[in-house]
Amino acid sequence: MPRSPEPPVRRPAKALRQHRSRASAPALVFGDLWPYDPAPETAAPDIRPRYELFINGQFVAPKKAGYFDSINPATEEKLSEIALAKTADVDVAFTAAKAAFDGAWGRMPGAERGKYLFRIARLLQDRAREFAVAETLDGGKPIKESRDFDVPAAAAHFFYHAGWADKLDYAFPGPRRPRPIGVVGQIIPWNFPLLMLAWKLAPALACGNCAVLKPAETTSITALKFAEILRDAELPPGVVNFVCGAGEVGAEVVRHPLAAKVAFTGSTEVGKAIMRETAGSGKRLTLELGGKAANIVFDDAPLDQAVEGVVNGIYFNQGHACCAGSRLLVQESIAELFVAKLKTRLATLRVGNPLDKNTDVGAINSRGQLQRIREMVAVGEKEGAVLYQPPGCRLPNKGYWFAPSIFTGVTPSHRVAREEIFGPVLSVLTFRTIEEAIEKANNTAYGLSAGVWTDKGSRILQMSAALKAGVVWANTFNQFDPASPFGGYKESGFGREGGRQGLGAYVKLD
Ligand code: NAP
Numbered sequence: 001m002p003r004s005p006e007p008p009v010r011r012p013a014k015a016l017r018q019h020r021s022r023a024s025a026p027a028l029v030f031g032d033l034w035p036y037d038p039a040p041e042t043a044a045p046d047i048r049p050r051y052e053l054f055i056n057g058q059f060v061a062p063k064k065a066g067y068f069d070s071i072n073p074a075t076e077e078k079l080s081e082i083a084l085a086k087t088a089d090v091d092v093a094f095t096a097a098k099a100a101f102d103g104a105w106g107r108m109p110g111a112e113r114g115k116y117l118f119r120i121a122r123l124l125q126d127r128a129r130e131f132a133v134a135e136t137l138d139g140g141k142p143i144k145e146s147r148d149f150d151v152p153a154a155a156a157h158f159f160y161h162a163g164w165a166d167k168l169d170y171a172f173p174g175p176r177r178p179r180p181i182g183v184v185g186q187i188i189p190w191n192f193p194l195l196m197l198a199w200k201l202a203p204a205l206a207c208g209n210c211a212v213l214k215p216a217e218t219t220s221i222t223a224l225k226f227a228e229i230l231r232d233a234e235l236p237p238g239v240v241n242f243v244c245g246a247g248e249v250g251a252e253v254v255r256h257p258l259a260a261k262v263a264f265t266g267s268t269e270v271g272k273a274i275m276r277e278t279a280g281s282g283k284r285l286t287l288e289l290g291g292k293a294a295n296i297v298f299d300d301a302p303l304d305q306a307v308e309g310v311v312n313g314i315y316f317n318q319g320h321a322c323c324a325g326s327r328l329l330v331q332e333s334i335a336e337l338f339v340a341k342l343k344t345r346l347a348t349l350r351v352g353n354p355l356d357k358n359t360d361v362g363a364i365n366s367r368g369q370l371q372r373i374r375e376m377v378a379v380g381e382k383e384g385a386v387l388y389q390p391p392g393c394r395l396p397n398k399g400y401w402f403a404p405s406i407f408t409g410v411t412p413s414h415r416v417a418r419e420e421i422f423g424p425v426l427s428v429l430t431f432r433t434i435e436e437a438i439e440k441a442n443n444t445a446y447g448l449s450a451g452v453w454t455d456k457g458s459r460i461l462q463m464s465a466a467l468k469a470g471v472v473w474a475n476t477f478n479q480f481d482p483a484s485p486f487g488g489y490k491e492s493g494f495g496r497e498g499g500r501q502g503l504g505a506y507v508k509l510d
């Protein structure tokens with residue numbers, strides 16, 4: 001009797017077999033094998049013990065004296081005290097901005113405005129190291145990020161927009177000529193303080209507007225140091241004003257009758273409140289809000305490269321990024337291997353002193369944010385997701401810290417798959433087909449960014465057309481350029497920052 005053929009044996013991929021055979025061996029912690037010597041950045045941040053408000057080209061005390069502390073989240077030590085603006089101060093700032101707009105700045109030709117922007121960009125470059133140290137001290141992000149990303153990118157935004165100042169007619173060709181809007185109210189968050197300031201101010205000034213900007217309460221220092229640069233650049237008084245404080249000050253900026261436009265970057269919740277406040281007021285509005293980006297890894301992707309991209313996507317800036325790749329969608333056939341590689345890589349991340357040049361993951365920005373991350377992680381565990389944190393990860397005793405974390409066993413209905421955690425926590429989901437990947441990726445209230453990892457160019461094109469996200473990165477993540485517009489779909493907001501599209505928010509066509 002003929003024998004029926006043996007059923008085909010499905011052999012796991014070689015890398016997975018190797019991984020499984022090693023799985024029983026004790027975990028090796030990279031840092032224990034080859035410890036790094038401390039490499040602290042020593043440049044002086046030049047932070048004043050007290051900062052006043054910056055209004056009409058001067059540092060001025062608030063009308064009703066009040067100051068709040070800005071602390072270093074890595075040590076909980078006080079760095080400086082910052083003047084707290086009240087309604088009357090916000091009003092003086094808007095009045096100064098309006099006077100500047102109706103005066104020299106409003107009449108200045110674009111080519112002259114551009115010179116100021118170039119000067120500001122160069123002055124920032126001159127003081128780049130000092131600003132990087134100040135940003136790291138005040139916000140907790142690793143020095144290698146503030147040094148290599150935040151500060152250079154902020155300067156790049158001023159350079160880029162300096163070039164547009166005298167070419168706006170070419171940016172907006174047609175019978176209607178671009179004109180500035182007037183005084184704009186701008187509110188920024190704490191995750192990229194100087195860079196968000198540059199994203200807001202550079203296009204506003206290039207287009208001839210004046211601004212009243214509110215930095216986030218926990219990270220005002222680099223904005224106030226930037227005010228020194230504006231003075232050194234001899235920017236006419238009143239063109240840029242900084243009012244400091246918490247959310248109430250932001251609300252005053254939104255409400256002020258002289259604000260012809262409001263530009264807000266922050267949470268979706270506050271964005272909705274601002275939308276309600278400005279509705280029917282005639283004020284223009286752009287909102288850059290939260291995100292829950294999918295980073296999608298197909299089985300043909302270069303896996304080690306994808307691991308790096310996923311790590312960068314979620315642990316960059318401790319996960320305090322609106323565009324963070326906080327949902328990993330990995331094809332089921334490689335999920336086990338990929339997660340194993342990810343865990344191995346996680347164990348090599350250096351968490352600690354943000355001023356150390358080797359640090360990969362710094363401090364959580366504030367006690368409140370740390371509390372929110374802890375709450376969301378507790379929710380994930382309660383929902384049944386499985387938490388992994390590298391066993392060898394030792395956190396400093398003082399300051400606000402959270403170990404880089406991965407949730408496996410996540411389903412699309414889990415809150416950790418739906419809500420923004422804004423911390424170093426990755427939720428892992430799987431998919432089988434391209435259609436399932438698209439459906440799961442788009443199954444979110446947000447739509448700011450996404451990542452696709454595959455060897456196939458045609459699949460990249462298909463995915464980028466199908467994904468409802470303002471930015472889709474392919475075989476990379478977290479790439480930014482001032483010429484490239486950035487912004488969201490759905491609850492991630494509307495309006496673009498960067499590029500010609502970003503300029504459009506700061507002009508009216510007459
Ligand atoms: P947030 O609470 O909305 O705060 C953002 C800014 O708005 C801060 O300066 C805040 O002041 C101020 N603010 C708070 N309440 C306000 C109100 N009622 N009216 C006017 N201003 C008010 O957001 P966050 O938690 O600090 O920042 C994280 C959020 O920002 C995340 O959701 C993230 O995704 C989003 N984000 C988005 C982008 C983007 O480009 N789409 C970029 C970065 C961050 P205080 O903080 O000083 O109280």
Ligand code: MG
Nearest residue numbers: 070071138218
């Ligand atoms: Mg601080």
